[in-house]
Amino acid sequence: MKSLLLLIPVFLLTGCLESVPVKRNFPDIPPELVTACPELQEATKDTKELSKLLDVVVVNYSTYYECRVKVDAWLQWHKDQKKIFEEVK
Amino acid sequence: MWQFQWMIGLLPDSWLFWIYLTILSAGATLYLASKLLKWPPFRWIPMVGQYPLVAEILGVVLLAGGIFLFGGLAIDMAWRDRVHQLEAKIAVAEQKSKDANVKLDSEIKKKNKVIKENTVIYRDRIKEVAKVIDKECSVAPEAIDIHNSAAKNIKSGDAK
Numbered sequence: 523m524k525s526l527l528l529l530i531p532v533f534l535l536t537g538c539l540e541s542v543p544v545k546r547n548f549p550d551i552p553p554e555l556v557t558a559c560p561e562l563q564e565a566t567k568d569t570k571e572l573s574k575l576l577d578v579v580v581v582n583y584s585t586y587y588e589c590r591v592k593v594d595a596w597l598q599w600h601k602d603q604k605k606i607f608e609e610v611k
Numbered sequence: 612m613w614q615f616q617w618m619i620g621l622l623p624d625s626w627l628f629w630i631y632l633t634i635l636s637a638g639a640t641l642y643l644a645s646k647l648l649k650w651p652p653f654r655w656i657p658m659v660g661q662y663p664l665v666a667e668i669l670g671v672v673l674l675a676g677g678i679f680l681f682g683g684l685a686i687d688m689a690w691r692d693r694v695h696q697l698e699a700k701i702a703v704a705e706q707k708s709k710d711a712n713v714k715l716d717s718e719i720k721k722k723n724k725v726i727k728e729n730t731v732i733y734r735d736r737i738k739e740v741a742k743v744i745d746k747e748c749s750v751a752p753e754a755i756d757i758h759n760s761a762a763k764n765i766k767s768g769d770a771k
Contacts, residue, residue: 544697549708552716554723562762565755572748573741575758577734582762584730591722595715602711609707610700 546610549603555596559589624688631680638673641666 562582565575619627645667647653654663737744760766 544694544701546701547705549705550712552712552719554716554719564759564762567752567755569755570749571741571745572750573737573744575750575755576744577737578758578762580730580733580737584726587726588723591719591726595719598718599712599715602715603708606704606707606711610697610704 549606552595552599555592555599559592560585562586624684627680627684631677631684634673635677635681638670638675638677640670642670642674645670 562585563578565578569575622630644653645663648656648663648666654661
């Protein structure tokens with residue numbers, strides 16, 4: 523009869539096997555960050571004027587800076603979202 | 612097994628509490644009674660008094676089952692409470708995440724606006740001084756080739 527009583531903790535411990543799923547959505551990404559960086563512009567082959575070449579260079583510089591902003595924003599986004607994610611425990 | 616859990620899930624928690632408590636109490640009472648049934652005058656009770664072993668086994672089974680169900684319910688309630696707490700925290704985190712995105716999006720737009728404005732200024736400046744720049748310098752085709760190769764990140768001479 524005492525051996526029957528030993529079954530009680532065995533039964534009780536099976537209750538510890540439960541797992542509770544809590545759904546968590548992946549954080550959204552700002553729309554500005556979902557587009558890829560554009561290709562750099564080329565100068566036309568017959569360009570003779572330095573001003574035209576310089577114009578293309580300036581446009582390419584601006585493309586670089588826009589892309590840099592995007593990369594920096596991705597780093598910032600990751601930092602922010604990681605911090606928010608780790609706050610939930 | 613899941614059918615049993617599904618049926619149990621249909622009952623309100625307060626009902627389950629009382630059902631499990633009743634099973635637990637019945638088991639405890641039956642087990643104690645089984646001990647008393649061995650002694651007079653209880654053992655002279657017709658029918659019941661003749662089966663103390665059956666009462667003892669049934670009491671232990673009910674007691675164990677009652678403890679299992681009662682403990683399960685308590686754990687279930689604790690987990691549900693934890694889930695509610697976590698869901699509340701997640702809701703706050705999701706809102707924070709959205710706010711952070713709005714702030715970041717605004718910063719990106721602000722920086723891009725400055726870049727675009729500056730680009731327009733530089734290009735206007737080039738137009739203004741184009742004659743001065745072009746007067747003393749003519750670009751060799753090799754320079755264009757190098758520039759285009761660098762822009763496309765390809766070997767010089769492959770640019771088309």
